[in-house]
Amino acid sequence: MTSVQPSGGGGGAALDRPSGSGLAEVVDSILDKGLVIDAYVRVSLVVIELLTIDARIVIASVDTYLRFAEAVNRLDLTQTGDSKGLPEVLSGAQESGAQKKVKGAAKGALEAAGDSVKDFVGASDGSRPSRHRSRSEGE
């Protein structure tokens, strides 16, 4: 059988091959995707309280606009790649991983929502997470 290298298998330096997934990436795969058990089983189904809901949708708001405007105004167009003159958080973040770079520079509501799933204590009626994909559950 052909084997698969889980990470780092021959990829160039430019392609990021993380060995594990961050929480946001886990959520993206398992809360609204995969088989839905109640489409197959009804009698023995147990409804268990779920702490998570999938509420991460990118919706641009005035906050987003103001944040983008601020980032644009901070931009030093005389610099090409370097971030000299920008707040420390930016130049510091540049050196760490690809993900952190964005986070440090642009930590907004959306990133926060993606990373702190446990804060979304919802679905108090014990129902499943909300889903935005069609072909979800047949209630």
Added chain:
Amino acid sequence: MPGKPEQGWYVYGIVESDVEVVPGRTGVADAPVDIARDKRLSALVSTIELDRPLGTPEDLHAHKDLLDATAVDAPVLPFRFGAVLDSKEAVVEELLEPHEEEFANALRELDGKAQYVVRARYVEQAILREILSENSRAARLREKIGPDPGESSRTQQIQLGEIINAAVEAKRDRDTEALVELLQPVSVTINIRPPTHELDAAHVAFLERIEEHSDVEDALTGLAEKWAGRANVRLLGPMAAYDFVVTTQ
């Protein structure tokens, strides 16, 4: 709750019946992973206390880690997080037996294939520079607002931000399209995922033939080099085929 069982059986996914679990392997809530076995199919399961709410970050990781580790060795049909039945017998008699044909066919189709996710994210400063150089209206507004924006220019700031946001969205559409075109010849099927961050450049899941993986990685490495400094490209996987296993009735 009277009349209700205190313990349930958490279902991760379905595999062919010759799949074995690594001894000592644990899943959600640190419970040992067990197998509910029927003739041709098995379900990966573990017990769960029903008074314990599900969904901590550890729970979510445990679900995905088990399925992804399994997918590397054998085809698996992943269930959505949070599937619980009231007994191990029910897993066999109510889930596996009645749908044997359907599940077996789906597993056969997945054989030799694996899912990956590509996620590209813009480097904020680089993409803003790119937008300013292409969009004279944005550049003019930026000049007008000046380096020290105050309350008086709030309307203009919102206008500028709106232009930037629309420009990022347009770039995302084009870059997603470019990624999909690149993946099409080297993948079995592709699912474009919605963006989950305002600086997402592309978010795409695809199913590949495992034997063709080096072609996939070469193609993506080329793209990452092309986008270097402008967007970071991450390749996640192999993982279970979450995006491509769909309930059909």
